[in-house]
Amino acid sequence: MNIGDVSAHSGLSVKTIRYYEDIGLVSPLRGGNGYRAFRKNEQHKLAFLGRARSLGFTIDDCRTLLALYEDETRASADVKSIANEHLEKIENKIASLEAMRCTLSHLIDECAGDHRPDCPILKDLCGCQDLE
Amino acid sequence: MNIGDVSAHSGLSVKTIRYYEDIGLVSPLRGGNGYRAFRKNEQHKLAFLGRARSLGFTIDDCRTLLALYEDETRASADVKSIANEHLEKIENKIASLEAMRCTLSHLIDECAGDHRPDCPILKDLCGCQDLE
DNA sequence: TTACAGGCTCCAGTAGGTGGAGGGTCAAGG
């Protein structure tokens, strides 16, 4: 299967798929014309990668997960541990974004948003020194 | 004031401050020894940048906010509009992270996390094709 | 004078791709 079709099936862009080959995540064969020829195996891997990435796993996590996926003697504990670490990072990120959202929405509420220069948002950002 | 002291005051790293000069956010004077000499004005700007960045504004937003901050004839509506767009991005990001968290934590709950290879997390990632 | 802290520039690398130039290939229609 050519890269374009694989792209359509996996939802990954052609560029991304080539990039994943560059960094060694997949190794498609090559036809006589130099075109990449993807076997079922690689198509599955790419779909796997697409889903893992959409869950926010890093490329490095993906590499490990893929290796576990292919290792029939894996322990599910190894997978779970990666997932748990990742979950923790996600939760931290959510917490920090929530904090930003909270501050920001308060500031927005307080700002008149009209033609006048007076602005609580800028006041907060400048640390409440005088606004020139 | 030398860059190290400014760094200590603003909480920005020395590297970051030099970088902000590179991209034209601040323009400190230079002493005869080539050292950067920061005036009050630049110190305020850097503090402003630090806070804006900590609220997640992009450097580009910061540039605009800084220009508004220095423009006494600004309309607070312009500031509010930037803040609103940013808030929306934050909320979108939170939503997508929440979705990840939800999926991921369900998968983690279902995974035994023991020595056996059977793993619902991998099963989900591979799209429920057979696990080899 | 000699450390040593602090400053300087410049180059490379990070994550995870995306965009574009410049060129080869394949299938269908005229």
Place this chain on the structure above:
DNA sequence: CCTTGACCCTCCACCTACTGGAGCCTGTAA
């Protein structure tokens, strides 16, 4: 047989927002 257009190829540069390090200069205290 030729052309057109859709694919495919490689290679290089760029994106965000910094960070790390090499190699060198400067300022200060003992």
